[in-house]
Amino acid sequence: MNFLLDEYRKELLNIDQNSPYKREIFNTLKNEIKNNNLCLVGLRQVGKTTLMLQLANWYFENIIKKNQNDNELITNVLNEEEKIFYTNIKSIKNVNLKENWELLLKEISTKKYQLIVLDEIQEINEWTNFLQAAIDLNKNAKFIVSGSSATALKQEIMVGRVKIFFINPLLFNEYKDIWNDNNIGNYLKFGSYPKNKNYSSAFVQYCELVRDSIIGKIINEDNKKNIDGTKFFALISDINNYIGNEINYSKLENKDISRQTVSSYLKIMKEGQLIHFVPKYNDKNSTRKNKVYFEDKSMIYYFNNFEKLNNNLQGSLIENIVFNYLNYFFANNNLLDQIFYYRNSKEQEIDFVLPKQNILIECKYVEEIDINKMGEQFLEIIKNNKELNDFKKVVITKNLNIIWNNIKFISLDKFLENQYEW
Numbered sequence: 001m002n003f004l005l006d007e008y009r010k011e012l013l014n015i016d017q018n019s020p021y022k023r024e025i026f027n028t029l030k031n032e033i034k035n036n037n038l039c040l041v042g043l044r045q046v047g048k049t050t051l052m053l054q055l056a057n058w059y060f061e062n063i064i065k066k067n068q069n070d071n072e073l074i075t076n077v078l079n080e081e082e083k084i085f086y087t088n089i090k091s092i093k094n095v096n097l098k099e100n101w102e103l104l105l106k107e108i109s110t111k112k113y114q115l116i117v118l119d120e121i122q123e124i125n126e127w128t129n130f131l132q133a134a135i136d137l138n139k140n141a142k143f144i145v146s147g148s149s150a151t152a153l154k155q156e157i158m159v160g161r162v163k164i165f166f167i168n169p170l171l172f173n174e175y176k177d178i179w180n181d182n183n184i185g186n187y188l189k190f191g192s193y194p195k196n197k198n199y200s201s202a203f204v205q206y207c208e209l210v211r212d213s214i215i216g217k218i219i220n221e222d223n224k225k226n227i228d229g230t231k232f233f234a235l236i237s238d239i240n241n242y243i244g245n246e247i248n249y250s251k252l253e254n255k256d257i258s259r260q261t262v263s264s265y266l267k268i269m270k271e272g273q274l275i276h277f278v279p280k281y282n283d284k285n286s287t288r289k290n291k292v293y294f295e296d297k298s299m300i301y302y303f304n305n306f307e308k309l310n311n312n313l314q315g316s317l318i319e320n321i322v323f324n325y326l327n328y329f330f331a332n333n334n335l336l337d338q339i340f341y342y343r344n345s346k347e348q349e350i351d352f353v354l355p356k357q358n359i360l361i362e363c364k365y366v367e368e369i370d371i372n373k374m375g376e377q378f379l380e381i382i383k384n385n386k387e388l389n390d391f392k393k394v395v396i397t398k399n400l401n402i403i404w405n406n407i408k409f410i411s412l413d414k415f416l417e418n419q420y421e422w
Contacts, residue, residue, distance in 0.1 A: 012060075012086060015053040021178055021194075022054060023047065024171060025332070030058050032163060037135065037143040039121075042167035043273040043295050044214045047194045048146045049088070051167060052117050055144055056084055059115050083112070088119040101130055109137035115144070122147040135161055148222070148273065166331040168324065169193060169296050172416035184413055188317060189306065192296045203306075210302050218272045227268065231257050235265050239275065239292060240303035244319040244351070247277070247292045276327060281340035281353040291341055297321045318365040318412065319351055322396055325416065326352060326361075342388065348381040353388070360388060363396045365412060371404045378407055 032038060033055055040048045064083050085108060092100055101124050108116055116138065121127050135143060145162065169192035176182050178195050179202055190206035199205035215236065219229045238252055247266070253259045269275045277290035294300065297320040300313060309317060323339065330338050342350040342360070352361040362378055374395065382388040393407040400409045 012053050012056055012084070015050070015057050019050050019054065019194075023051065023167075023174055025165065025167065026051065026054060028332070029055055029165060030062075032165070033059060033142055033144065034063070036163040037161060038145070039162045039164045040144070040146040040167050041164055041273075042148065043169065044148050044217060045193050045209050046167050046169055048148075048167050049119055050194065052119060052144050052146055053086075056086060056115055056117050059142070060084055064114050083114040084117070085113040085115070086117040086119075089123040090120050101125075105130060105134055105137070108134050108141075113138065113141050116141050118143070118145045120147060121145040132161070166328065168328045168331075169298075171325070171328070172413075173418075184416070188297065188321065189301045190298050192298045206298065207302070210296075210299065214296075215274070218268065218274070222272060223268055227265070228261075231261065232265055232268075235262065236269060236274065236299075237303045239269075240300055242292050243294060243300055243313075243316040245291060245316075246289050276323070278323065278339055278341055278352075281342045281355070293320045293323045295324070297324055315363065315365065318363045318396065321412075322352065322361065322363055322415065326354070342382070342385075344381055344384065350378075350381055350388075353391075358391045359394060360391045361394045361396065365396070365398045367398060369395075369397060369400055369409070371400075371402065371409070375404045375407050379405075 029038060029040075029051065038055075040051060042048050060083070087104075092104065116134065118131075121131065124130050131143070131145065143162070170178065170187075172184065172187050172191075175187045175191040179186075179191065181187070181191070181202075186202065190202050193205065193209055195202070196205055199208070215233065219227045219232055235252065235257060239247070242248065249259055249262055252262045257265075266275070270277065273295045276293050276295060278293065279291075280289045283289060297317060300309070300317045300320060304313060326339055338354060338356050340353040340355070342353045350360050351363050353359075354361070360378075360382070364374060378393060378395065382391075395407060395409045396415055397409050397411055399411050401411050401414060402409045
């Protein structure tokens with residue numbers, strides 16, 4: 001297992017030089033790792049590995065070094081005697097051979113590591129049993145693990161043993177800092193991922209990452225026995241037309257793709273963090289009436305060949321980014337599955353219902369808004385629902401910041417920059 005110790009040695013110690021920028025969630029994670037084992041979940045390419053290395057470096061410098069006995073020397077070069085174990089599970093050949101992960105478990109348990117970092121842990125068959133055993137065998141160590149399949153990790157993770165954090169595509173503030181670009185239009189088009197110095201532009205990086213490193217790897221690595229790549233790409237391209245709307249299985253199936261395949265591929269997309277479903281509020285049959293959103297809002301442009309969006313797609317894009325921000329907040333505050341949409345008997349809708357916060361959100365991203373008309377329409381939709389009438393009411397706009405009849409109009413840039421109060 002010596003090659004595992006060597007694999008990321010340089011990256012670990014030089015991570016702050018190679019990737020000095022710390023994402024907004026970093027401070028939360030470094031506080032959590034003091035007392036909890038962590039699991040980082042997210043779409044491919046969002047920066048989970050960089051975050052893990054930054055956390056490991058911080059833990060080495062601020063916890064391990066400071067907790068040593070006076071007579072114990074800790075140098076700045078990791079070696080076999082020191083306290084951190086890191087590997088990307090995919091680097092282990094035949095990872096699912098029992099003897100290999102038993103050897104890995106033995107290494108973790110026999111060495112006196114204080115921090116154990118395992119990237120892409122879902123590559124191990126029955127990985128929860130492995131992690132359970134590892135934690136029990138080295139109770140003095142903290143663990144950081146990562147995976148790209150959110151649904152699988154959520155379903156199988158050990159309650160009370162590991163705390164899950166969702167790592168999302170870049171927030172607008174992060175995009176501005178990393179790319180040195182304040183243009184919200186560029187952010188909406190291709191500003192989802194951390195900058196890579198090997199790419200000439202954000203546009204080039206975005207297109208290659210989506211095609212090859214995100215969707216391509218979900219097809220060719222994660223599900224290579226279960227996916228027809230051509231059909232999968234065609235289906236996710238079709239889904240682009242349903243963003244912000246109820247997903248219609250019967251319309252997605254055709255002569256080339258069956259209803260069963262549609263259902264199977266949608267499940268794979270959800271598990272791979274490509275898409276999310278939002279159920280209808282207070283509907284017993286809401287599982288059949290889910291709205292769909294991308295984890296990466298910029299895929300709307302990608303599947304529209306980066307042409308100018310029509311009004312419907314523009315509206316879908318804004319709904320999608322608002323959902324992304326709400327989902328990021330709820331997912332990392334133990335409030336999963338708390339976002340809904342509302343539709344009354346006249347088929348009139350409110351985009352988002354947040355029952356735990358008593359908030360309704362409608363998106364209206366146009367150049368000019370008739371405040372009176374918009375406000376009246378908002379109130380009309382919920383007038384027969386006493387519960388929702390008592391909720392706070394918010395409209396996300398293009399450039400308007402005002403309060404009308406207890407409805408708060410907030411511009412998208414203020415919303416994305418968190419410069420607002422509910």
